[in-house]
Amino acid sequence: MEARPAAQALVRGRIVLAAFLCAACFALVSARLVEVMVFADPAAISSLAERARASRADLVDRNGVLIARDLPVSDLYASPAAFWDIGEAARQLSEITGADEARLKSTFAAKRNYVLVQRGLTPDKRDAAMRLGLPGLSFEEDHKRYYPSGRIVSHAVGQVDADDKGVSGLELGLDERIQKGGGAPVALSFDMRVQYVLEHEIAEAAKEFQTKAAGGIVLNIHTGEVMALASLPDYEPNLRTLEPGDSTRNRMTQDVYELGSIFKIFAFAEALEEKTITLDEPIPVGKPLRLGRFQIHDFEKHGEDISAAMVFAESSNIGTAQIALRSGPRRQQPFLQSLGLFEALKTELPEMASPLTPRRWEMVEAVTISYGHGISVNPLGFAAAAASIVNGGTRVHPTFLKQDTPQQGTRVISEETSRTMRELLRLVVTDGTGTKADAPGYRVGGKTGTAEKPSNGSYSRHQLISSFVGVFPIDDPQYLVFVMMDEPRGNKSSFGFATGGWTAAPAAGRIIARVAPLLGVKRSEIEINDTIAAANP
Amino acid sequence: MIRTLNIAFIALTGLVCLGLYHIAEEARVTSADLRTTERSIQFESDAITVLGAEWAKVTQPARIQALASRHLDLSDAPAVELSSLTQLPPKNPPLVPEGAFRNANTVVPAPQAVPTPAETPTDAVFAALKTGT
Numbered sequence: 001m002e003a004r005p006a007a008q009a010l011v012r013g014r015i016v017l018a019a020f021l022c023a024a025c026f027a028l029v030s031a032r033l034v035e036v037m038v039f040a041d042p043a044a045i046s047s048l049a050e051r052a053r054a055s056r057a058d059l060v061d062r063n064g065v066l067i068a069r070d071l072p073v074s075d076l077y078a079s080p081a082a083f084w085d086i087g088e089a090a091r092q093l094s095e096i097t098g099a100d101e102a103r104l105k106s107t108f109a110a111k112r113n114y115v116l117v118q119r120g121l122t123p124d125k126r127d128a129a130m131r132l133g134l135p136g137l138s139f140e141e142d143h144k145r146y147y148p149s150g151r152i153v154s155h156a157v158g159q160v161d162a163d164d165k166g167v168s169g170l171e172l173g174l175d176e177r178i179q180k181g182g183g184a185p186v187a188l189s190f191d192m193r194v195q196y197v198l199e200h201e202i203a204e205a206a207k208e209f210q211t212k213a214a215g216g217i218v219l220n221i222h223t224g225e226v227m228a229l230a231s232l233p234d235y236e237p238n239l240r241t242l243e244p245g246d247s248t249r250n251r252m253t254q255d256v257y258e259l260g261s262i263f264k265i266f267a268f269a270e271a272l273e274e275k276t277i278t279l280d281e282p283i284p285v286g287k288p289l290r291l292g293r294f295q296i297h298d299f300e301k302h303g304e305d306i307s308a309a310m311v312f313a314e315s316s317n318i319g320t321a322q323i324a325l326r327s328g329p330r331r332q333q334p335f336l337q338s339l340g341l342f343e344a345l346k347t348e349l350p351e352m353a354s355p356l357t358p359r360r361w362e363m364v365e366a367v368t369i370s371y372g373h374g375i376s377v378n379p380l381g382f383a384a385a386a387a388s389i390v391n392g393g394t395r396v397h398p399t400f401l402k403q404d405t406p407q408q409g410t411r412v413i414s415e416e417t418s419r420t421m422r423e424l425l426r427l428v429v430t431d432g433t434g435t436k437a438d439a440p441g442y443r444v445g446g447k448t449g450t451a452e453k454p455s456n457g458s459y460s461r462h463q464l465i466s467s468f469v470g471v472f473p474i475d476d477p478q479y480l481v482f483v484m485m486d487e488p489r490g491n492k493s494s495f496g497f498a499t500g501g502w503t504a505a506p507a508a509g510r511i512i513a514r515v516a517p518l519l520g521v522k523r524s525e526i527e528i529n530d531t532i533a534a535a536n537p
Numbered sequence: 538m539i540r541t542l543n544i545a546f547i548a549l550t551g552l553v554c555l556g557l558y559h560i561a562e563e564a565r566v567t568s569a570d571l572r573t574t575e576r577s578i579q580f581e582s583d584a585i586t587v588l589g590a591e592w593a594k595v596t597q598p599a600r601i602q603a604l605a606s607r608h609l610d611l612s613d614a615p616a617v618e619l620s621s622l623t624q625l626p627p628k629n630p631p632l633v634p635e636g637a638f639r640n641a642n643t644v645v646p647a648p649q650a651v652p653t654p655a656e657t658p659t660d661a662v663f664a665a666l667k668t669g670t
Contacts, residue, residue, distance in 0.1 A: 066593035072583040123583040148593035196598035 055143045056164055057178045058185040059157060059171075061192045062225070062402045068157055068171070070143040070164065074126045076117040080108035082136025089134055093117050096128045120144050145171075147237045152199050153190060155231045155250035156349065156400065159240075168248065170400055173348040187402040189225035194218050197514045198228040202483065205507035206232050209488035209498065215252045216507075217380060217482040218515065221387035221471070222406035224396045226380070227479065227519075229253075251486070254351045256376035259484075260451025261315045261500070262386070262469050263372030267324050268312050268424060269389045270335045272417045276326040279309040279420070283319040291364055296321050299450070299499065312424045313432030315448060317371045324370030329361045332369065338412045339385035340395065341377055348400045353378045372451055373459075383469065383482045390425065390445075390471050390480070393418040426474045437470050437505035439513035441523030445477075446470035446508065448500035453487070463487050468504035472512050473521055481515075483508045 055070035076097060083089040086108040094101035097118035107115045119142075121129065126139060145160045158169015165179075166172035170188065178186055198216045206214040211232075218228040235246040242248065249255065271277045286304035289296040298316050311319030324332065336342065344354040356376040358365045368374040377385075380398055387396045388409065395409035413421075425445030428434040433448040449467040452459035467484040471477045483504040494502035516523070594600075605611060 066589060069586065069590050069593075071587055071590055122587055123580060124587075127580070146590050148590050149597050152597070152599065193598055200599070200602075 055183070056145065056160070057181045057183055059174075059178070060185045060187055061190045061195075062187060062227075063191060064185075064187070065192045066148055067153065067188060067190070067192070068145060068147050071146045072123055073120040073142050073144045074123075074139040075119045075142055076121055076126070076129055077138045077140065078108070078115050078117050078134075079113060079136035079138075080111065080115055081113070083108065083134065092132050092134070093129065096125060096132070097121060149192065149195075150238060151234045151236050153192070153195050153229070154234050154237045155248070155252075156190070156226070156229045157188075157237070159237050168351065169250075170348055173350045173400075189220075189223075189227060189400050189402050190229075191227050191518070193518050194515045195228040195230070197518070198511055199230045199232075199234075201507050201511045201514070202230045202232060205483070205503065206485065208493070209485060209491065209503050211485045211488045213247075213251050213486040215379060215484050216511070217252055217383045217480075218511070219383050219387055219396075219398060219480045219482070221391040221396060221477055221480050223403040224384070224387070224399050224407050225403050226398050226400050228515075229380070250349075250351050251484075252379045253345075253347075253349055254353050254378070256353045256356055256378050257465050257484070258373050258376050258451045258454065259379075259382055259467055260372040260449040260465060261317070261320075262382070262447045262449030262467055263375070264312060264315065264320050264370065265386055265389055265421065265425075265447050265469070266336060266339065266341075267320050267327075267332075267370035269413055269417060269421050270327055270332060271323045272420050273335075273413045274327055274331065277308045277323055279424070280307050282306065283308055283311050283316075283322055285311065285316045285318045287318075289318045289321050291321070291367055294364060296367065309424060309427055310432075312447075313427045315428075315433045320370050321367040324367050325363065327366070329363060329366035332366045333361055335412075336369070336375075336385075338395070338410075339388055340397075341375070341381060341385050345378070345381050345384065345398060347380075347398050352380075355381060372449060379467075379482055379484055383480055386469050386471075386482075387480050388412050389421050390418060390477050422471070422474050422477060425471060429470075433499075433501040434468060434470075434505045436501060437468055437509040437512070439472070439509050439516065442512055442516045442521060443473040443475055443524055444470050444509065444512055445472070445474035446505070448505055450499040450501075464498050466498060466500040466503045468500050468508045470505075470508045470512060472516060473524065475524075478521060479515075479519060481508050481511055483511070 055072075056068075058066060058070075059068040060066055076093075078089070078093070080086060080089075087105060090101050090104035090108055093099060094104055099118040104115075104117065117137075121139075129137060129139075143164055145164060147154070147157065154169075156169055158171040158173075159167055160171050161167045166175035171178070174186060198218055202214050202216045205211075213232060215231040216228070217226065217230075219226055229250075229252050231249070231251045233245055233247040235242055235248055268277075282305035284305050285298065285302050288298075296317050298318050302310070302314050302316055302319075306314065306316065306319065308319070308323065310316075311323070327335075341355055342357055344352045346352075355378070358369075358374050365374050384396050384398045388394060389412075392415050393413040394407070394411050396407055397409065422445055425447060426443065428447050429438050429444050434446045437446050437448075438444050447469055449465075449469070451465040451467075452461055453463040453465060454460075455463060465484065465486060466488050467482065470481045470483075472479060472481070485503050488498045488503045490496040490498040490502065497503075
C-alpha cells in the first residue's frame, strides 16, 4: 500500500513533464508564427527582390528616358550525354539561340559533360529553349548592361566591365550609387532630346568642315546641370569593342586646349569689374602691339581706333591686350582662379583633365592669356567659368545629376558687370564676329574663338581650334551652348575661312534654334516681328 | 473522470495533429503556388525590362528623325515661320448677340461692321508668318 503514493507521484510527475513539453512545443510554434507573420520582411523572402538588388540601377535622363539598363540574360549550357539525337538537338538549339550549328554538333559529339551553347540569351529566347523540352539543358542567370541610345552620350555615360562594374564615365563615377541604391533609377542631368540635337548638329558641322575632332556642351547656367555633352569621334558602347575611327576619349573633359578669343570674356569681365575700362572709350588697334620681343596682331584690320565694346565684338587681340595690361598679371591670376580655371573640375565624371597654367606669370603671359593663349583648360571647365560670368556673377559647378534648385555659388563678379557682359555678348552676335550664331527670337549672345594649335615649339597657322560659346536668351539667360572644332578646314560656304565665326558659330545657332523650344525658352515676339519685317520689306 | 479527460485530451491531440497536418499541407501547396507565381512574375518582369529597353531604342530621336524624313513629306521650318498662341488672331465676335436667339420676336439685326481678318494687324502678322520667308 506504501508504494501506491510513490507511483502516483511518479505518474503525476510524468504528466507534468509531458504537459510542460507540450506547452514548450506550442510556445515554439506560436513564437515562430509571430516571427513569420509580424517581424519577417516579405521582400527578404522573395527571390525577385534579391534579383533586383543584384543588378545595377537604371540610368535615366532628367525626363525619365532610359539611358542604361541591366538586361536579364542567361547563358545556356548543355549536357550532350542526355540528348537522344545530337544532330537534331544542335539544329533546334542553333535555330533558337543563333549559335553556330556546326560548332554545336562538333562539341556535342566530343562527349564533354558540360558544353556552353550560347551566352546572353534574352528572356524570350530562354523561354523558347525551355519549350524545346530537351533534357540536359541548364541556364545560368546573368545581366548585360545595355545602352539604348548607342553612340549618343556614350562618352559621358561610360561603360561597365564583364563583372558589371563601372570602368569609365558616369558608370564609374556613380558606381557606388548605381550598385547600392536599392535599384532606384539614377536621374542624370541630361535631356536626351537636347543631347541628340547637339550630337547631330556637331556631327553635321564636323563633316562639313572635315574636322579632326569636335565637341559641344549645353549647360544650365543656374543649376550647373550638364544638359548635353558630345564628343566626336565617339563609340558604340553596346559593342564592347572599338570600330575603326572610334575613340573613347572625351574631348570635352579629358583634353585641355588653348581656346583662343573666347577667353576675352574673362579679360573684359575683369576689366569691367575693376573699372579699368569704359565701353565707349576709344582703343587704338591700327598697328600691331609690340611687347618686348613679341608683336601682337589682329586676324583682320579694324581701323585706327575702335570703342572698347567693339574691341570685344570684333575680337581684337591688340585692343584686348591693352585692356589686359591695365589690370596686369597680379590681378588677372586671382580673378581667373576665382572662376575655377586653375584646378580640375570636381564632378561625378572621373575623366577630368587639370588645366595647364604658365610657370611664370608676367606681363607677356597676362596679355596672351587675355586672348586665350598660354593657358589650357578643358572645355567643360571653360563653360562653367563662362556660365559664372553671365548668370549674374556667381560661381557654378557643373554636375551630371538632375538638380531641382539653382546653385548658390560664391560671387565672382557683380550683377552689374554680369549684365554688361551679357550686353557685350549680344553685341558680338548682332554686330561682331558671331552673327552666324543668331537664332531669330532667342536673343543669342556669344563669343567666337579661334586658336592656333601649338606645334613644334610654336603655333601652327593652319591647325586651329575654332569655337563658339553662346548664351540664350541673353536678357534672362538660362542655358550656355559651347561648340568646339579641332582643325576644321575652310570650304566654299565659309569662303575658305576656318575660324570660329565661320565654323562653330553657325552650328551653335542651329543648336540653339532647335533646343530652345524643347527647353521651354520663349521667343521674343518683338525680335521675330523685326525679322519678319526685314524678310518682307 | 480522469479516463474521460484522458480520452478527451487524446482526441484533442489527434484533432490538433490533423489540423497541423492540414495546415502544413496547405502551406506546402501555397508555397509551391508562390514559387510558380514568382517565376511567372519574374518572367513578366524580365519581359518588361527588355521591352522598356526596346522602347527606349525605337523611340530615340535619331530613329524618329530618320523615319520621319523617309516616310513623311515634312521639312524643317525656319524659326520665323513658327508662331505662338499669343500671335493667333482674336476670335471673331458673334454676328448676333447670344440672347437674341432666345427671343422669337427678335429680327436678326444687320451684321456689325467687323474688320476682316486680313485688316487686323495681328492677322497681317499671322498671314506673313504663314507665307514665311
